[in-house]
Amino acid sequence: MTAISTGTGGTDRSDFDQFRRLQQELTEIADDLTGVVSALGQNHLAKSAREVSAKVANDRFTVLVVGEFNAGKSTVVNAMLGRKVLPASIKPTTAVLTVVRWGEQPTATLYAADRASLDGLDRTPVPVPVDSLEKHLVIGDRSDAEPGWGLAELLWPLPVCRNGVDVVDSPGLNDHPDREVITMDFLGRADAVVFVLSALQALKNSERSFADEYLRLFRHDNFFFLVNRMNQVDEDEAGPLLRDIRDQVRGNWDIRPERVLPVNALAALKSRQNGDPTLAASGLPEFERDLERFLTTERGRLKVVPPALEIQRLTAEARGGIEDTAALLDVDVEKLSTEYERQRGPLESLGRDHQIIVRTIDNHLAETRVLVEESARACLNRAAAQCATWAAEVERQNKVGFNVFKARQNLTAVVEEIGTGLGERVQRHVADWEKEELTALLTARTTDLAETVGDDLTSFVQDLRGIRLSFRGKTDVPMEKLPSPGERSAALAAGLLLDPGSALVGAQFGFKEMLKGVLPQLALAIGVAFVGFGPGALLLTLFGSGVIRTVIKKGKFDAQLVTTVADTTAERLRADAPAAARRIAGKTFQHLSTIREKTDERLAAELAKVAESVQFALRQRDENRRDAETAKRELGERRNDLNSIDQRAAAVLQRWVSGD
Known part of the structure; x- marks a missing residue:
């Protein structure tokens, strides 16, 4: 298996490539179903099939990165992206949850905070120049200040995003409640959550409180813990420290030890920017491989199985419609x-x-x-x-x-x-x-x-x-x-x-x-x-x-x-x-x-x-002047088409179960 392609790196085939091919196959099956039911005059099913196709084609993975100020959260995001896209410093910076998505040309859009809305946002887009985005993202001197902007969306031509991954940088933990509501909304629908800790002061009381509160509400299976700045810990203390953190994470939240990984985010960012071959030593590629495997298998199931089952349901309903039509042809x-x-x-x-x-x-x-x-x-x-x-x-x-x-x-x-x-x-x-x-x-x-x-x-x-x-x-x-x-x-x-x-x-x-x-x-x-x-x-x-x-x-x-x-x-x-x-x-x-x-x-x-x-x-019998048997034979051909579509959807499900 290869790592997530980031920065200027790699064209090797990855799990993401295989997963995208599976999505493409499902899209083609849904499109074929749309054509068959449209030919049968079943317009309500054609509409549903088009919706399935669009959902599969546009479905993406969301990776949310959270952590305390100064743990290196934004640096981790930048390292994953392969360049310094988001502001990062030793002072509190990120005040606005920022979603980085694929785009051919860099563009930035802001959305105002709105505490009256269900997700805490005013969905009116406000375009801003990319080079001025940073001043809207920084938090200033007070983390409890009333928020102005609630969400930033940044489109950028980055390979990791082209793989169908949206990377989300969140405000710091225990932030202003209005900003926290927005973060919580993303937590509820994120495919993976990456909790960045600092090796210099890991699992502080505030971090424990965050984990207790959020893991109480959300599932545990999609959390990763990154212990950043491990390079700043004495070599003889690094191993025991990592084991201790893993033991605490497993004991407190039942998260398995392999989900707790050491990284040096700043070194990873510099390596990707400079094409440095020492990238592997930063620990980030290992995390990316684990994340890629998790997204395309455990989380990928939720993006493949439901639409495949929906295609089968629509196919069964279309066959029922054929039976109704065939009965009417005898009248x-x-x-x-x-x-x-x-x-x-x-x-x-x-x-x-x-x-x-x-x-x-x-x-x-x-x-x-x-x-x-x-x-x-x-x-x-x-x-x-x-x-x-x-x-x-x-x-x-x-x-x-x-x-x-x-x-x-x-x-x-x-x-x-x-x-x-x-x-x-x-x-x-x-x-x-x-x-x-x-x-x-x-x-x-x-x-x-x-x-x-x-x-x-x-x-x-x-x-x-x-x-x-x-x-x-x-x-x-x-x-x-x-x-x-x-x-x-x-x-x-x-x-x-x-x-x-x-x-x-x-x-x-x-x-x-x-x-x-x-x-x-x-x-x-x-x-x-x-x-x-x-x-x-x-x-x-x-x-x-x-x-x-x-x-x-x-x-x-x-x-x-x-x-x-x-x-x-x-x-x-x-x-x-x-x-x-x-x-x-x-x-x-x-x-x-x-x-x-x-x-x-x-x-x-x-x-x-x-x-x-x-x-x-009526169209089959009247407009085309055909007898009932001829029309029924054509319905039989359409039934065969539907059976083929059903079998193709079943094959996708079978391959998913077998792992082929």
Whole structure:
């Protein structure tokens, strides 16, 4: 296996090349499917197949680099890119999360921070000259300053990006909460997260706090730890230091030792810039090989298997459409044409029913959003009311003491201890709310929605089935084959909520089982929305608000310390509760809106299938003056095409499983 091609290096075939060929093959299969279903007049399937093709063709890997200021985070990014693209210095620099993507010509775009939006960004692009980008990325003297820009996007002709990798440089750990929300959003969807530590001071309390907080929310399997500046450690101490860090990472977060790698990022950058053959000694190529292998295998599965399965699903649906069309070819052309004209009115009526169902779901979800916001705000206000009790209960190892010369140092240690404990209690409080109160609320609301739209959905399906059968000269709808209203409403509501297109699964396994699938997704979204109330963010608030200065001014350190920390935290919770509650409600609505989107999609597709099959049958018999058998033979050829497409998709899946 070869390393990621970076800088001016290499044209050797890599795992990325093989993976891109697999994506290209899937794109070609989806394009062929688009052609076949378009020829069959199945336009709704052609649209879905085009979407699969576009998604596969444009899918990329995202590698997010995080770390403390001065750990060498931006230098690691520059070394991966092969040139100094991002600012890096011994002082805090990166204040704006920066995404580096492939581009033929260097261009830079900025996006403003917007705390009112779900992802913390105003998506209005602001182009800036590349040579002036650095002044927008640097943080200045205060890391707690209000952010102006939230995201920078840099297009650059770098080979590592051409391989389909977006490299993301994040602000420092425990940054301003508004910037942290943006970082958290990227953490949730990154394919790999690279945590850069400094060998000179690895796994400090702030780094441990970050790892504890973020790994609690996100999976562990995509984290890499790079121990930078190992060249600055005495040779006889380097081995024991690396073993100790690996032991801590494995013990605390269950991350295997081979994911903790030593590097010298500055040496790697200089080697790539100068074409120096000593690059391997920097440790970076070894990391890049491991990262490449991880992306193209473990993470690559998520980019190959779902679209291949979707192609198979669309192919099966297209074959079902062929069976419907073949049955219509046996019907007299004049009778079919007359019946189609007679059913135009009922079909238009079903179209109106479709819109009513969608509006009903819209209204119900809007009501749910309001209820979630009220519940989240009450949760934070209850936490604020408990701050004094929780702060008093924190077990402290540090004491203020009577030495006035060490007062500030001791106070800082105690405030950090109380603040961390208080932040952890707030997190547990929010987690309990999510597991109990929010889960109960969403279960009740989703069940109510299923009951609200269940009868309308059942009537829609029955009426559409009746129209479909009428084209074949049948008038009786075999009701015994239809699920009961309760089953169908549960299947549609639960299935569309949790797994678009899986209404049948909902009917088979029941509504409550299906609901369980969405709760982990919501737990993650809520954890991201509450990120500003974790230990790291609360400590930033405490030290930024002058707690130490206030306590020293008042004297009676021990008497005032707990009260001041608790009051400051409670004030922060109450002040931020409305905005945080809106974010949580918005994230919840975003997840639940799948109900609306997929119900709309599915009902529209069902209506389209009926019209498309009749119109195609009429064209085959009427416009081309062919008999039914000739038309059926051509349908058989299209069926064979679909079988071939299905087999090709299955072969991709098989190769992925076998590793060929």
